[in-house]
Amino acid sequence: MVRLLGTDLPRNKRIEYALTYIHGIGLTSAKLIVKNAKIDSQTRTDDLTNEETIALRDELEAIDLKLEGDLRRFNGLNIKRLNEINCHRGKRHRNSLPVRGQRTRTNARSRRGSKKTVTGKKK
Structure with missing residues (x-):
């Protein structure tokens, strides 16, 4: 191996x-x-x-690329910076919602997780 x-x-x-x-x-x-x-x-x-x-x-x-741990740390610090400055993308990351403008009403299941049914919602 x-x-x-x-x-x-x-x-x-x-x-x-x-x-x-x-x-x-x-x-x-x-x-x-x-x-x-x-x-x-x-x-x-x-x-x-x-x-x-x-x-x-x-x-x-x-090779002059960031690989493995360095790249993961770099990406994590970028997301942390977005969260700290409280920008729109940071808020979307914080709430586990799609960041790049995708629709969320019907799709985005992989990002939001499985459906949680709300009980007692009658008209």
Whole structure:
């Protein structure tokens, strides 16, 4: 099992897709990292040698992206700042409502949670 930046990469996946399990790395960044580390894109995570793993680790350290804990902390501090200045987006975050203008009357179930029926609502 390969472990990079505190994340276990899934077994038996192509290395490009396995790298996307690291928070902050998408498919485009993963392809670039694999190319710069001079690893075949068809290689599976189970088939990585120690030298290839070290090359991946070095490439991840050299890239100028915020990854894993740093990125999570950065996003958390941004949301905390919005809450503290009491702006509209901060209020929406605080009340667990959609932040970017989506409708909430009928949708937004993933953000608001499951339905809570109100009893005794007769006309």
